[in-house]
Amino acid sequence: MQENVGLMSCNDATLLDQENYHILQLFFSDKKYYQKIVDLMHEISRYTAYGQCMDTASHPPNQKPQFHLFTQLRYDSIAKYKTAYYSFVLPVRLAMYMSSLDSEEEHKTAEEILLKIGHLFQVQDDYLDCYGDPAIIGKIGTDIEEGKCSWLIISAFKLCDQKQRAIIEENCGIKDGDCVRRVKEVYNELNLKDHFKKEEERLYKEICLMIESLKNEIQLSPQIFTEFLETIYQREK
Template sequence: MTDKAARRAKFEGVYEVIRDELIGHFAGEGMPEEAVEWYRNNLNYNVPGGKLNRGMSVVDTVEILKGRALDEDEYFKAAVLGWCIELLQAYFLVADDIMDSSITRRAQPCWYRLPSVGTVAINDSFMLEAAIYRLLKTHFRGQAYYADLLDLFHETTYQTEMGQLVDLITAPEDKVDLSKFSLARHHTIVIYKTAYYSFYLPVACAMLFSNIPSSDEHIYAHAKSILLPLGEYFQIQDDFLDYSATPEVLGKIGTDIVDNKCSWVVNTALLLTSEGGGKEYSAEEKREMRKVLDENYGRKEAGTEAKVKEVYERLGIRQTYEAYEEKVVHAIKAKIAEIVEIEGGLKREVFESFLGKIYRRSK
């Protein structure tokens, strides 16, 4: 077993403990066996099985901040926080799949698509979220930072739901209106829908657990000033790879174009075909390319996706992305270099580790 596989297996071992703990509490409330079994199936189907990057990064970050391997109790508690984030992710995904009428998730039917589940999945998503606060109460109620953890999870959930709303009303799959799209709108969606819970939340949890007090607001603000741009960079990478990577490399077929996604790629194309953008093209050429985008983006008919990709190639989106990547990575590295390392404070390695995992990734 590789070191990475061993780390994952150890983290997954904690899931089994907290799952049984949650089910034990649920059964202890006098719930019927049928409901207990339903809850168990909900947890097992929706919580483990993903990449677990968010959850495992809590443990990794705590180890970096403490500068040593964790003892058994420290590891368990850090992993509980990690699984709280995985529960949050599961809550979002179960609900998101219903809103998007999605078919599959993690190579299996979406939970709500199971004939026995249907719209009960709405309540199941609520129960996944509620499990977070049950675990926090059980394992952290006696800690000085307990209220900070509650506040952090509530605030991050609210921020993510804000981003989800903006995304849903900007890019409904069945109603294409590119006039609603812009890089500014994309930035808002990405920061709120993805960056807060995927990048800031795991590190902030680790910081609280490592006794960096929330009253040191400047430390948390500095972490956020790195992690939010990092999260945006990660999502822009995803958007670019959806268009540029082959299915063999990506591991899936990119669908952002046919699904009318408010992607960085289409927003960049819209900017380059606007009056002030794409200086190397004539006004007529830009109007022509914009017309192709308006007529083909978000359409399911054969050949429409290829026409959009032709415009992307003509506009040199690949080169634009490469320039963006180098610029944003340079800015993030500069922010990381500004960290003053002191005992019990932030460590540059936390952020260098995140950046190292995503810089120039291919899938």
């Protein structure tokens, strides 16, 4: 956070958001798909705000993380709305409209697959935040310090006993190296590395089956989704 910016950052964010639509107007207002891509941008922006709100509300400022909210449903919703829609659904559906693929059924099918890919991506992101090599991913993970509702803590809560949960809740969300170490120790006791590998493989196979179902499609090419999936599968950054 830049201390000299302050509340001006709110206006900066508004400027960036509005410029999206200015660019669309400048370069696409004469296209027949113009209104559809504008509507899609509004929709995805709204969804992303939902996801960011759920993520932030999981650990309000100057409070302990709201561990009672750390459920699989909430995590799935955060991954879906905060990450999957803007990272995967938006670029592909925009390209589909620009390529005259505007069938509602095709867009629905594409969205279902891309949301699943986005979910896998977020699970990987959460894992790498804790176990990734900073030299490769380019940063030191902070999800434990920030008390994030991540895949790791959701999985830990499913597997841990009362003592282990108490350690996690006591130390998660505190910016202290010893606290982070204690949480990671519980993660290691629960063997979350192996659980992640199994989850990544399960999701990968599930997505492959979804893509395989497109083999008889004439216009919606499976390659669109295969390239996305192979790019992120077993990624290290």
